[in-house]
Structure formats: structure tokens, C-alpha cells
Amino acid sequence: MSQALFPLTRHRQPDERWTPGVAHPRRRLILAVLCLALLVVTIDNTILNTALPTIARDLRASTTGLQWITDAYTLTFAALLITAGAIGDRYGRRRWLLLGLTVFAAGSVGAALAPDTSVLIGWRAVMGLGGAFVMPATLSLLTGVFPSKERAGAIAAWSAVAGVGIVVGPTLGGALLDEFSWGSVFLVNVPLVAAAVILVRASVPEMAALRAGGAGGRRSFDPIGALLSVAGLVALVDAVIEAPVRGWLAATTLAEAAGALVVLGAFVAWELRSTHPMMDVRIFAHRAFSAASASVTLTFFTLFGSLFALTQYLQLVHGYSPLSAGLRALPFAVGMGVTSAVSSRLALRFGPRAVVPSGLVLMAFGLWRLAGVAPETAYVHVMWAVLIMGVGMGLVMAPASESIMSTLPPAQAGVGSAVNDTVREIGGSLGVAVVGSLVSAAYRSHVVVTGLPAGAASAVRGSIAAADRVAAGAGASGPAIAAHAHQAFTSAMGTGFHVAAAVGLAGALVVAVALPGRTRERTGTVPAEVVSPDEVPSAA
Numbered sequence: 001m002s003q004a005l006f007p008l009t010r011h012r013q014p015d016e017r018w019t020p021g022v023a024h025p026r027r028r029l030i031l032a033v034l035c036l037a038l039l040v041v042t043i044d045n046t047i048l049n050t051a052l053p054t055i056a057r058d059l060r061a062s063t064t065g066l067q068w069i070t071d072a073y074t075l076t077f078a079a080l081l082i083t084a085g086a087i088g089d090r091y092g093r094r095r096w097l098l099l100g101l102t103v104f105a106a107g108s109v110g111a112a113l114a115p116d117t118s119v120l121i122g123w124r125a126v127m128g129l130g131g132a133f134v135m136p137a138t139l140s141l142l143t144g145v146f147p148s149k150e151r152a153g154a155i156a157a158w159s160a161v162a163g164v165g166i167v168v169g170p171t172l173g174g175a176l177l178d179e180f181s182w183g184s185v186f187l188v189n190v191p192l193v194a195a196a197v198i199l200v201r202a203s204v205p206e207m208a209a210l211r212a213g214g215a216g217g218r219r220s221f222d223p224i225g226a227l228l229s230v231a232g233l234v235a236l237v238d239a240v241i242e243a244p245v246r247g248w249l250a251a252t253t254l255a256e257a258a259g260a261l262v263v264l265g266a267f268v269a270w271e272l273r274s275t276h277p278m279m280d281v282r283i284f285a286h287r288a289f290s291a292a293s294a295s296v297t298l299t300f301f302t303l304f305g306s307l308f309a310l311t312q313y314l315q316l317v318h319g320y321s322p323l324s325a326g327l328r329a330l331p332f333a334v335g336m337g338v339t340s341a342v343s344s345r346l347a348l349r350f351g352p353r354a355v356v357p358s359g360l361v362l363m364a365f366g367l368w369r370l371a372g373v374a375p376e377t378a379y380v381h382v383m384w385a386v387l388i389m390g391v392g393m394g395l396v397m398a399p400a401s402e403s404i405m406s407t408l409p410p411a412q413a414g415v416g417s418a419v420n421d422t423v424r425e426i427g428g429s430l431g432v433a434v435v436g437s438l439v440s441a442a443y444r445s446h447v448v449v450t451g452l453p454a455g456a457a458s459a460v461r462g463s464i465a466a467a468d469r470v471a472a473g474a475g476a477s478g479p480a481i482a483a484h485a486h487q488a489f490t491s492a493m494g495t496g497f498h499v500a501a502a503v504g505l506a507g508a509l510v511v512a513v514a515l516p517g518r519t520r521e522r523t524g525t526v527p528a529e530v531v532s533p534d535e536v537p538s539a540a
Helices: 027-058 061-089 094-114 119-147 148-179 190-201 223-246 251-273 281-285 287-317 322-325 330-352 350-369 379-409 410-446 454-462 463-473 474-514
Strands: none
Touching: 027 061, 027 094, 027 148, 061 094, 061 410, 094 119, 094 190, 094 287, 094 410, 119 148, 119 287, 119 379, 119 410, 148 287, 148 330, 148 379, 190 454, 223 251, 223 287, 251 281, 251 410, 281 287, 281 322, 281 330, 287 322, 287 410, 287 463, 287 474, 330 350, 330 379, 350 379, 350 474, 379 410, 379 463, 410 474, 454 463
16 A cells, blocks of 8 residues: 555544534535445455355365355454444544555455465454454444434445445456456455545544543543453354354353353443443343344344355356356345335334334245245246345345444444444354254255265265265266255255244344334433533544
């Protein structure tokens, strides 16, 4: 990065006379810029998946190595989100957004040039560090430049970009891999980040910092709270990610999960007694906040769990290339884009209690349709199911995110955004782990192998991808082996999708009871003691 892009260089702050919470004259431009920054991070969540087979071949990466190339980013990103949001609240959201983008770009270059698996894993962790500062800053900055009457629509646009980016990632990855090496899925971030940094510096005002005592000094940072939150989230996310490999009831899994709960309990206890807490944990006592967070978690549980299996179905059972498979997932983005644009207005008219559960029910219905596919099912059936899921997610994300952000005082917008992002990551990780485990176990129970050497039989039982490799070298019996494995996987996928659909329906019932009937204004949802008069954002 040249000095012109370096985010901490002193320069004239734009809009010095503008007050956060009041309509910013360039708010729609700022929304577009923040959505661009968000898109870079969300695309990276899924673009890598298409490149993993190529990375495995070129870097001779083991299965464990491939898993950690993905998990190093997820683990670092999820664990640091709340701390990153709190730092932005105190020391400047725009400043730390720019720093996060710069770190993310540096990590992308390092990852693209990595000579081996271990180096690539390290750079992926650096990308997760940068991403953790980018994502919460985008939403918290957005809430400051829009007045309350326009904020729901802006959050709807933000939510649509966040969801669409996840689905666009595999399509973009497939297009890049058709022409370039695997490093291109990382290098594509660099021009996007460069554009985002230039536009953020030119248009986005600074919003910081929590003030203390009216003296103009920033409130003290909470290092103990930060340490406890990071340690607890690392243990929790790692336990979820590793559970399918170790076993859900393995001693290591149970011990790590228990340790995570103990550390997170200590975090809550510390925050309740701290004079300068990193976040006011009492906010979880608000039904609107907790129910909205739960709906986001369940939505990403169903989305990531279904994408994990559906991608394999499209590529391995139907034989589509990564690019073709990605294009066939785009109806999800279309459905989400359409309903995200109107979901906030629907929530204002009918209330989040009606709109958010309806979205979860539609996602469950789409999953139920997908659960009935067979190896020979025409794509049009898949298309309609994916479209329905996208419509459902579009109904959930904007009203749920607005409920989370409107419940918190403006001075804690960064932490609120971080909580929204953290529950997304935990929900997505749980979805991949749980649905992936169910599909894998059901596949092994459905597949029957006879007449093959022990090694080949074990490979066929291990995964559908391995079964295809065995079938390719099995001569005349190959087509029968492949057809049997494809049928076994499709049946197993149906089992996983039925469970995900049941989770979505159960979540819809819980959220329908817990969410408020109408969207409430920010000032009406937070007790007066949560924020002092001095804790207001600064435009300086």
C-alpha cells in the first residue's frame, strides 16, 4: 500500500460540523462505500471453498491442513469481533475500519504467495484479524450517518450485501480458477480493498469514542474483558469446528466446550462489576436483543449447513464445475436481494414478530424441498428451493439486525454490530459442523461396499469424493460404484436438510414469542442506566 492509502496518515477530517445520528448529506454514498468494504470480507467466507482442491494438489496439503486453511480465518475472525467492535467504539470506527482493510489486504497478498500450507494458514489468520475490524465497523458507521427513520432501510441494504456476498463467493472463485491459479482467490481482494480505502477516506466521517466524565478523554479500554472474550470465543468456536473430527462426545470436545462456557461466564461476571466494561452484558436481558441474535444464529446455521452439502451435491453428483455450481446458487442471491429491500417496511407494518419467523419458516420450507431431491432430480427443482431459502433469509436479516442495533445505545454501536457478526459466525460454524456430521454419518450408514479391496472400500465409505476417485479407476464396475455412492450421499443430504429444517421451524416458534410486535425506537428500548449522558459518539 502506498502512503496515499495508509489509513493512519493525518489528513483533514471530513464533515467536522456534522453530528452523528443526524442525516449525513452524503449518507447514500457512504452506504455504498461501507457495503463495498463489507462485500470484501463476506466474499472471502466462501470463495476459498472452490480453491481447496487445487490448493491440496499444488501445496500437497493434507485434509487437516485444508481444514485449518479455512478454520484459521474463521477462528481469528469470530474470536476478535467483540473486542474489535469495542476498540472502534473507543478509538474511532473509521480509523479502525481503514486499519482492518489494510491488514486484510496484506494478509491476502501473503496468502496468495504462500509457499506451503503452514505459511498459508498463518496468513489466513492475519486476514481474519483484519476482517474482525472491518465487519462491525461498517454497520456501526452506517447507523450513525442515517437518521432513525431511514436506518432500517440502510440496514436492509447492508444485510442484503452480507448475504449475497456469501453466495457470490463460490461463483467468483470458480470464474477465477477457470483462468488463473489458486492465489487469484486472494489477490482479487487487493483492488477491492484499495478502492474501499480510497472511498472510505474520501467520504466516511469519523465516529468515536466513548467519553468519560465530560473531560474529553476516552474511556479506559477493558483489557481483562477483551482477554476473557477472546479466550472464551476461541475455545467455543474451536470446539464446534473440531467436533466432527474429534467426536461430539469426545473428552477433548466436552472439555473445551465446558472451558469455553466457564471463561465466557467469567467474562459476564467481570463486565458486570467493571467500572469501564467492554460491553454492557445486561443488554442480553432484553428479549428483542436476545431473540434477534438467536434468529441470526439459526439463519446462518441453516444457510451454511445447507451450502456445505448442496455444493457437493451440485459438483459431485450432478458433475457441475465450480463455476457452474456457483452460478446455480445465484437464485438464492436474487431471492434475498428482493425481500431484503422490503423486509424493513414489512417489519414496520407488521412487526418483527411476524416477519422474522416467516423468514425462518420459508428457509425451512426450502430445505424441506431440497431434502426430497434424488441424483437425477432436474436443476429447476433445486433452483426453486434455493430461491425460497433466499426469500426467507431476506425477511430475517434486516429486521433482526435492526432489532439488535436499535436496542443498544449509539455509543455501543460497534459492540452491537460485533455481537450481530459473532452470532452469525457461531451459527454458520455450528451449521457446517452439525449438518456436516449428520450427512457424513448418514452417508456411511447408507453406502454398501462389496467386491472391492479393503483400502478402496474404506475410501468409498469415507466420502463421496473418494468414492468417485475409486469409481474412476474401477473399470466396468465404476459406474455402478459411483451411482450407489451418489444415491447414498443424496439420501444422507436429505437427512441433514430435514434436521436443519426442523431447527429453523423450532427457531421460528421461539422467535415469534420473544420478538416485539412492533419495531421500537432506540431511545425506548434501553434503560437509562445503560448509558450515561457523557457516553455519546464524537464526530471529531
